[in-house]
Amino acid sequence: MLLKVQGIILKSINFKDSDKILTIFTKERGKIQAIANGVRKPRSKNMASTQVFSLSDFVVYKGRNLYNLNQSEIINSYYPLRDDLNKLSYASYIIELTSAGLIEEEVNTKIFGLLLKTLDIILKEEKYELITRAFELKFISYLGYRPHLIDCVNCHNELNSNFKFSTSNSGVLCEKCKSIDRFSKPLNIETLNIMRFMLFTSFDEILKVDIDENILKNIENIMVNFILKHLDKTSFKSLNFIDSLKNI
Template identity: 30%
Template sequence: MFEKCEAVVIRTIDYGETNKIVTFFTREWGKVAAMARGAKKPSSRLSAVTQPFTYGHYLIRRSRGVGVLHQGEIIDSMRTIREDIFTAAYASYIVELTDKITEEQKRNPYLFELLLQTLQYMNEGRDLEILTCIYEVKMLSVMGIPPTLDRCAICSRTEGNFSFSVKEAGFLCHRCESADPHRIPLSAAAVRLLRLFYYIDVSRLGTISVKEKTKRELRTAISSYYDEYSGLSLKTKRFLTQIDELKEISSSGQNMGNHNKNNEKTSDH
């Protein structure tokens, strides 16, 4: 029997000459895989509805293994994501992260809403790095490895200057910082944002403007925590790391160029 669901396409694999195996993250059932027969043909009615990141209504016959996709109706094609290589890179990371940590057919409406809202924000052109940081921080609870972000992980005090400790799994206040010589220094802005990312309702997210320096602090803390506790090694994450490295090189080059120009102006006078 075919059943209707609301879903986002998170992965596709070619199967034979004309078919695809499509993995959906659904509101009703969690993650399910289904065979889309003929979907590789451009003329197929299943071709458009099985594009990565597509959000829609689908008729699927479920089974313990791979089910069968009968038809789909697009609600949002997320076209902007697929047309921009950088947006697609960040979106690919959050769907791969979702895919890797979720089990087949385990319902999680909260995670469905989080994934859908994040993709829609990316599709609208909001800050990709900040959206990714928020998603990563919120996924830590889904994985069962949440850090302590509302107080010092050792003394539980909520006031003071804080750093981030991978070893102690959360914030360390200045009174307890000696407990981890490898703690990660954080600005007050980065501390506020990490805490905000963990507790905020993403559907109520307004415009957030974050300096590049603060973004680097956030990436360092979150990535270090994932490396220690998640056990994940994702291709899409490695690609994002390369993008970040290229951006830093480009930024350094621009700063050097501006510095040289200023020196030339000074020498002219």
């Protein structure tokens, strides 16, 4: 049975002489694996729509192990991302993180919308660190792992001062409880308030604010460790590449 879906290419692997195996995040079916036969041939009508980042309408059918691509029509290639190394590297991290967090064929329209919104913003804006940190907070929350930032995750008392963020406890520990996790990381009230702001505020409002680089770096350290734990990963290749660019 033929299925019509809208999706964005998260990953593409060359297969045989002219085929590709695609990882597609679809609005209707979640993340799927599809084989695109002959798509690497010079005259293939599906070549543009099967590039990483491309948002397209697809017609697919389910095979024994993989979906099969029947036809496609491109909606947005996001091609300008490839013209700027910074845009490309941050967009690649967003894509890699999305793919790592999604379960096969589990629909998540919130993350689908978040991904497209974030790529659209990266095309237009240069606040890459701010955009990425906001995406991380919203993305991991939409997966069901929202960090507890309102009060102490252990005793639920108000956070006054001298608190820490605990990855293993998925939230902030107050001064009284912080000793239950010796690996918890120091967190000041300004950074905590920025994390709350990013989590619960739209991108349009977030982009109006200038945030200190040190605060963004602290949020990165907290969030990357938090994400790696919950996604059971050790690293992200694209994030390592971003770090290497910063040291040039």
